[in-house]
Amino acid sequence: MMKLYGTPPTRAIRAMWLINELDLDREIVTVDMGIGEHAGAELRALNPAGKLPFLVDGEDVISESCAIQLYLAENYSDGELMPRDLSERGQIYRWMFFLATEIEQPLWRIALHTAMYQEEDRLAAELPLATRDCKAMLAVLENHMKDRRFVVGDKLTVADFNAAYTLDWAREAGMLGEFPTLTAYVEQMYARPKAPVTIEEGFA
Incomplete structure (x- = not known):
């Protein structure tokens, strides 16, 4: 097991x-x-x-x-969540790395400088910069997701589970208010019957 x-x-x-x-x-x-x-x-x-x-x-x-x-x-997943088509796989890699490097990283910077680092190592100036950087990239994904149900192609892939968690983190950080498409997408994903707890529920 x-x-x-x-x-x-x-x-x-x-x-x-x-x-x-x-x-x-x-x-x-x-x-x-x-x-x-x-x-x-x-x-x-x-x-x-x-x-x-x-x-x-x-x-x-x-x-x-x-x-x-x-x-x-x-x-x-027998090809269900990771398509065999190379073009689709390329798009999955693209968006998963985008989420990890462009959206998650500023969220992690905020976590480091508000909770993870010792008080003497926290830099208040990092917070507005990280917020700015994160929102700029959320806007890119918001535009991509308009009129789309899934991140890649016309069916669920591994990229959607990656996106849903990362965007839930952005929601927890109070950054999704100006991104209605992403907000609706996160709610749609976490409404799935086998969805895990949200970050807020995990903290609780």
């Missing part, structure tokens, strides 16, 4: 969603980041970066939540 190390409201939600949708047998291994369990020797032996989430599937150990999503879609 595969094991996923990590718990909501972290990026583990991305992997959990794919696991739910694909009805895979799995064990969720709860790791208490508050007391530093993720950085202990046992877990570092599996993921030397000391980060969550990571997936253990037989002899394979996959870290990075986007990589886990791609791995699950490639191996277990």
Whole structure:
């Protein structure tokens, strides 16, 4: 049975969603980041970066939540969530990397400088800059999603689960108010019967 190390409201939600949708047998291994369990020797032996989430599937150990999503879609969706058409796959890669580098990264900067770093390391000036950068890229995705139901093509793919979690993070940060298309898209995705908890629910 595969094991996923990590718990909501972290990026583990991305992997959990794919696991739910694909009805895979799995064990969720709860790791208490508050007391530093993720950085202990046992877990570092599996993921030397000391980060969550990571997936253990037989002899394979996959870290990075986007990589886990791609791995699950490639191996277990029988082409449903990861099309075999190279053009469509290219668009999936495009938007997943866009979400990770252009939208998630400024959100992560905000998290670092409001909660993750020690008080003396937090830079207040980072917050308006990160907000500006994130909203500029949300506008790009808002325009892409107008009159679309899915991120790529005309059916659900792994890119949608990646987008939904990332945009829920933007919603949690109060940034989706001026993006009605993205707001409706997130609500549509989290209305799916096998959707995981939202970030807000994970914190609760």
